Amino acid sequence: IAMVFQNYALYPYLTVNENIAFGLRARKTSEIEIRKRVSEAAEMLGIGNLLQRYPRQLSGGQRQRVAIGRAIVRKADLFLFDEPLSNLDAQLRDEMRSEIKRLHHEITTTMIYVTHDQVEAMTLADRIVLLREGEIEQQGAPLELFEQPRTGFVAGFLGSPSINLIPATLKTTGDGAAVVFESGGALTLPSAKTTSLASTEGRKVLVGIRPQHVSRAGGGSLRDGVVAYSAVADLIQPTGTRTFTTIKIGGVDAVAELQAHDVSSHGERLDLAIDLNRVVLIDPANGLVIA
Numbered sequence: 372i373a374m375v376f377q378n379y380a381l382y383p384y385l386t387v388n389e390n391i392a393f394g395l396r397a398r399k400t401s402e403i404e405i406r407k408r409v410s411e412a413a414e415m416l417g418i419g420n421l422l423q424r425y426p427r428q429l430s431g432g433q434r435q436r437v438a439i440g441r442a443i444v445r446k447a448d449l450f451l452f453d454e455p456l457s458n459l460d461a462q463l464r465d466e467m468r469s470e471i472k473r474l475h476h477e478i479t480t481t482m483i484y485v486t487h488d489q490v491e492a493m494t495l496a497d498r499i500v501l502l503r504e505g506e507i508e509q510q511g512a513p514l515e516l517f518e519q520p521r522t523g524f525v526a527g528f529l530g531s532p533s534i535n536l537i538p539a540t541l542k543t544t545g546d547g548a549a550v551v552f553e554s555g556g557a558l559t560l561p562s563a564k565t566t567s568l569a570s571t572e573g574r575k576v577l578v579g580i581r582p583q584h585v586s587r588a589g590g591g592s593l594r595d596g597v598v599a600y601s602a603v604a605d606l607i608q609p610t611g612t613r614t615f616t617t618i619k620i621g622g623v624d625a626v627a628e629l630q631a632h633d634v635s636s637h638g639e640r641l642d643l644a645i646d647l648n649r650v651v652l653i654d655p656a657n658g659l660v661i662a
Contacts (some may be wrong), residue, residue: 373447377454379438381426387413388422391440412440415477416470432463436470443478452484456491468494489529493517501525521660523653526579532615535625536653537578541568550578550652554622561596561648564662568652576661579651580620585627587634588644596648602627604639616641 373394381390388409395405413419416436426434435455442450452471456464472495475482486492492499493513500510509516509525520526526534539550542557547565551557558578560568588599605624606617609631616627616634618641627643634641652662 372449373442373445374451375438375442375455379434383426386423387437408444412444416440431459450482523658532582532626535580537621537623539578541574543572552621577653577655582626582628584646584649586644588642597644597646600643600645602641604634
């Protein structure tokens with residue numbers, strides 16, 4: 372097992388070359404083999420020109436590369452990464468995330484990567500194990516956890532902006548079921564959702580609607596499971612490619628992730644479409660997803 376530490380743990384009095392080679396020398400690897408492995412690792416990580424520098428002469432991203440290089444020269448069966456990007460600024464984190472992804476494709480060794488950053492987890496992982504207070508909340512492929520959360524914690528943890536949770540009551544209708552909001556108004560659920568809601572009349576739920584599943588309504592008819600909704604833009608946060616717009620759903624502040632030019636001003640009346648095929652219904656008593 373080889374480990375990459377959160378704080379790099381480089382020896383300040385050793386050069387980059389000596390830091391990377393340290394573990395190999397401790398295992399009495401031959402100098403010829405050490406030079407070969409260090410050279411391969413440095414080339415793979417793009418730090419071949421830094422081998423004679425000391426850690427104090429390196430940037431945060433370069434130090435992180437040295438720490439990773441010290442691990443990969445070991446040719447271990449398993450790599451442990453302990454929040455290796457938490458000390459870097461946002462732009463450098465994005466760059467290093469891509470580097471680690473590329474590195475994994477090249478060396479194909481299993482990596483266990485600990486992070487509190489859900490973007491890192493979603494973009495890097497083949498499989499996510501989501502822990503809560505020491506217990507496994509859910510595990511599986513990233514998109515499986517995102518699209519089919521088993522608990523409200525998983526639904527709220529994954530996704531940016533986070534999922535909107537709106538208190539409501541389940542009511543049966545002549546041909547299905549609907550969620551009735553505490554402030555008034557209701558949304559009729561698609562048949563795919565109602566099949567698992569037998570004997571749920573009057574049950575309190577949290578309606579989970581992801582911002583990505585609220586869009587500006589077009590002029591044509593809506594497909595099955597998508598309902599029209601009218602709201603007023605309370606707050607607008609443009610990002611360039613998207614505009615995060617705060618609206619009211621069921622009397623509760625909710626965020627819609629709209630196209631960049633879908634909304635232009637505060638107070639604008641918006642005709643929206645909500646995809647209820649993608650909604651999750653959560654039991655507030657135990658936090659479990661029921662549909």
